[in-house]
Amino acid sequence: xxxxxxxxxxxxxxxxxxxxxxxxxxxxxxxxxxxxxxxxxxxxxxxxxxxxxxxxxxxxxxxxxxxxxxxxxxxxxxxxxxxxxxxxxxxxxxxxxxxxxxxxxxxxxxxxxxxxxxxxxxxxxxxxxxxxxxxxxxxxxxxxxxxxxxxxxxxxxxxxxxxxxxxxxxxxxxxxxxxxxxxxxxxxxxxxxxxxxxxx
Amino acid sequence: xxxxxxxxxxxxxxxxxxxxxxxxxxxxxxxxxxxxxxxxxxxxxxxxxxxxxxxxxxxxxxxxxxxxxxxxxxxxxxxxxxxxxxxxxxxxxxxxxxxxxxxxxxxxxxxxxxxxxxxxxxxxxxxxxxxxxxxxxxxxxxxxxxxxxxxxxxxxxxxxxxxxxxxxxxxxxxxxxxxxxxxxxxxxxxxxxxxxxxxx
Numbered sequence: 001x002x003x004x005x006x007x008x009x010x011x012x013x014x015x016x017x018x019x020x021x022x023x024x025x026x027x028x029x030x031x032x033x034x035x036x037x038x039x040x041x042x043x044x045x046x047x048x049x050x051x052x053x054x055x056x057x058x059x060x061x062x063x064x065x066x067x068x069x070x071x072x073x074x075x076x077x078x079x080x081x082x083x084x085x086x087x088x089x090x091x092x093x094x095x096x097x098x099x100x101x102x103x104x105x106x107x108x109x110x111x112x113x114x115x116x117x118x119x120x121x122x123x124x125x126x127x128x129x130x131x132x133x134x135x136x137x138x139x140x141x142x143x144x145x146x147x148x149x150x151x152x153x154x155x156x157x158x159x160x161x162x163x164x165x166x167x168x169x170x171x172x173x174x175x176x177x178x179x180x181x182x183x184x185x186x187x188x189x190x191x192x193x194x195x196x197x198x199x200x
Numbered sequence: 201x202x203x204x205x206x207x208x209x210x211x212x213x214x215x216x217x218x219x220x221x222x223x224x225x226x227x228x229x230x231x232x233x234x235x236x237x238x239x240x241x242x243x244x245x246x247x248x249x250x251x252x253x254x255x256x257x258x259x260x261x262x263x264x265x266x267x268x269x270x271x272x273x274x275x276x277x278x279x280x281x282x283x284x285x286x287x288x289x290x291x292x293x294x295x296x297x298x299x300x301x302x303x304x305x306x307x308x309x310x311x312x313x314x315x316x317x318x319x320x321x322x323x324x325x326x327x328x329x330x331x332x333x334x335x336x337x338x339x340x341x342x343x344x345x346x347x348x349x350x351x352x353x354x355x356x357x358x359x360x361x362x363x364x365x366x367x368x369x370x371x372x373x374x375x376x377x378x379x380x381x382x383x384x385x386x387x388x389x390x391x392x393x394x395x396x397x398x399x400x
Contacts, residue, residue, distance in 0.1 A: 031231035033243035034241055035235050035240075041234055041241055042241075042279055042292075043280065045281060045283045079233070080243065083231070085225070085229075090244070092243060094242075132399055134399060137378075137396075196337075197336070198337055199335050199336075200330075
């Protein structure tokens with residue numbers, strides 16, 4: 001029942017789901033679970049920002065000051081749960097998250113972060129200039145509209161997350177089919193995938 | 201900025217969200233994050249089965265053979281992330297989960313489980329008679345329609361989960377308002393709630 005391929009076999013299923021649910025504004029919203037430093041699970045909605053070029057790695061933008069960044073520093077593992085309301089499909093994607101902020105030493109990664117920043121709307125960018133997310137709201141805090149030169153690069157609080165999938169659990173509630181995809185590295189470190197039909 | 205009340209102040213917000221999103225078939229679907237025995241986060245879509253009578257405790261049905269039950273046996277903590285697509289509201293509900301299966305010694309709890317079972321549709325009930333969720337699908341396995349006497353009580357694999365909320369993080373993306381609710385027990389063990397406006 002096992003098979004493997006150089007291109008992640010679940011990626012096409014996910015691209016199809018994105019396509020068939022694209023009329024839903026929230027089809028790019030997914031839930032990202034992490035483990036907090038206190039050992040408690042943590043879960044929030046984030047936006048899918050596409051795959052990293054020619055790969056199966058998933059990009060997410062976040063504020064460096066958010067709790068998920070704190071969580072991921074302690075434990076870089078995460079599980080995405082992504083439910084497509086129109087096609088009744090669920091993807092659970094478990095993997096390791098790399099965080100790319102301005103302190104990153106790798107120029108290629110900083111380039112990815114720069115590219116991610118410029119792909120954001122002005123409105124999204126302005127959020128990174130706001131007060132620290134999750135901290136008490138101080139009414140005295142200036143609510144004046146900040147402005148941002150569209151040509152400048154990412155601000156300090158902008159962080160790119162890249163999730164490298166290791167396991168994917170696909171469930172189709174219309175056909176009642178469930179598939180488990182497991183990544184495995186070959187001797188020459190090339191990622192392949194095995195797939196198995198499992199009970200829903 | 202703090203206030204407290206005997207009735208959970210976030211519960212009305214949640215009931216309002218359920219009401220204003222009730223035309224969406226999936227408005228009762230939420231994502232439940234747990235921590236696996238391997239320390240990895242785990243995340244899946246489940247169905248909200250109402251509050252436990254006169255309380256703020258959230259009911260969920262599950263198969264005792266599912267991985268979430270295994271997770272919760274090791275670590276009873278969970279976080280719900282519940283996004284309402286039409287009203288753009290998110291509830292993150294963190295708490296402790298109690299599992300009620302047939303081995304439970306408390307007759308009041310077994311009664312709750314019985315009641316939960318009878319609230320299910322026949323189609324939902326039949327799922328609990330299927331093969332173990334998550335295990336490899338054996339094509340030889342009989343796919344004959346099982347039948348179930350509607351008057352009999354819960355089958356062995358039926359498990360009622362009850363999440364007792366300790367922290368609730370509410371975010372409204374239309375008003376850009378975010379509220380943190382923290383439960384606290386008084387000297388006489390009565391649960392109260394403190395609320396704080398926090399940065400989105």
